[in-house]
Amino acid sequence: MPADSGRAGAGAPGPAGGRSSAELGVGEWGTQSWYEDWDPSVRYSPNQVDRIADEGADRFRKLTQNTGPRDKWITPLLDWDAVREGLDPDQERSEQMITGEALVNKEESQIAVRYVARLIGIPLVTGFVISRALADPILNFSLRNNPDAFELSEMQKVEGAEAVHIEETRLRLDMAIGRAPPMTELQMFEHLAEFAAEVQEEERHHNETILINAVSDSVSFATFAGILAQPTRSREATKNTLARLFYGLSDIAKAVLIILVADTLLGYHSEEGWHGLIELVAGHYGIEPSEEGVVIFVGVVPVIIDVLFKYWIFIGLNRISPGAVVTIKVVDRH
Incomplete structure (x- = not known):
């Protein structure tokens, strides 16, 4: 790729229809395919190169019509x-x-x-x-x-x-x-x-x-x-x-990963883990946590995280991977 000469787009007509190089879009620098380089006689600034790369990435993503999530209903x-x-x-x-x-x-x-x-x-x-x-x-x-x-x-x-x-x-x-x-x-x-x-x-x-x-x-x-x-x-x-x-990831892999994270943070052994984490952080900063504050924190924060986690599974994961949601429900029953 040619280096920036400092004169890109400064009044000189570009290779596409007399436009300046700053106005060029994707595929307009004299190539016929994506794996060919552009015309070496044309100079581009780093900003123009980044813009062309971003446009190329957007175009490739738009070529596939199946990118967005389907309606969940x-x-x-x-x-x-x-x-x-x-x-x-x-x-x-x-x-x-x-x-x-x-x-x-x-x-x-x-x-x-x-x-x-x-x-x-x-x-x-x-x-x-x-x-x-x-x-x-x-x-x-x-x-x-x-x-x-x-x-x-x-x-x-x-x-x-x-x-x-x-x-x-x-x-x-x-x-x-x-x-x-x-x-x-x-x-x-x-x-x-x-x-x-x-x-x-x-x-x-x-x-x-x-x-x-x-x-x-x-x-x-x-x-x-x-x-x-x-x-x-x-x-x-x-x-x-x-x-x-x-x-x-497959639906089973997604479900296993989500269950692992949820059980680590919110499982029946997580209370001791939260206590240890609070003591570790408090000791690092020389804070003397009160027993009442620790009990309130352990009783409230994991519950809030659990609610947000379930909301994300119902709203977000149910749209992008219904199979993972079904797997999680089956595992929860057992």
Whole structure:
């Protein structure tokens, strides 16, 4: 494909009827089929090339009249469009349609892989760099120079007191059985004071790590949302690829995949999983979840997800794959 010369469409007549190259549509650059390149004497800008590629993809998708979902209440006994396409005497047209659609799907799959890699890699790298290059040095400086920074919470103080009490009990047991030399009360107090200072310092470092995690995750989430919100061709290609992969599964495979996801999130073992997930997320950010809040969350959120899931099965999946819906109903009965 010729490189952009910077003079495309700038007043020079194009190869199709005296129009400029910017006005050219699909199949108007001097070729006779989709697997031939355009006239090398014509220069195209990257925007023109992208527009031609998008128009080509749309045209190939429109060649097949059987793309849209049928009405969910009317299912014809005989698909006349499929019969007409199967008996199409224009073999060259059919071959070009199949070849072109395969090329479009292949290109979309490659674009989708690169887009997903960027969608995952860029936010992670950005959050890591921001947290380590900016947040970590600033918070370390504050930790070393400000004794009141990253003060312990009430729960941390209680846990620290329990750790000191356990250390005292351990020392007294060792002295009683002769595994440690006897200590006076003053020596015991000094040892426990030193141990308590170590516990406090560890908890302060833990609070610093929690704040760094919050900064890193916030930057990563903002970057992820910014990339995902951009209406780019890569996002559409990824959406088409995922839809093609799902629709390409058999009805049984669709049903098994849906049942697996539903039972994982909403099965009778899911309550323990939700509890573990809440504790993991809360511990990552240093939050102390209350028991009442956890019970309300586990009792409400899975129910909402279950309702939305069933609504999607009834409205969406029932139109695109009725066989999968029937399989799911049969499995639910057993």
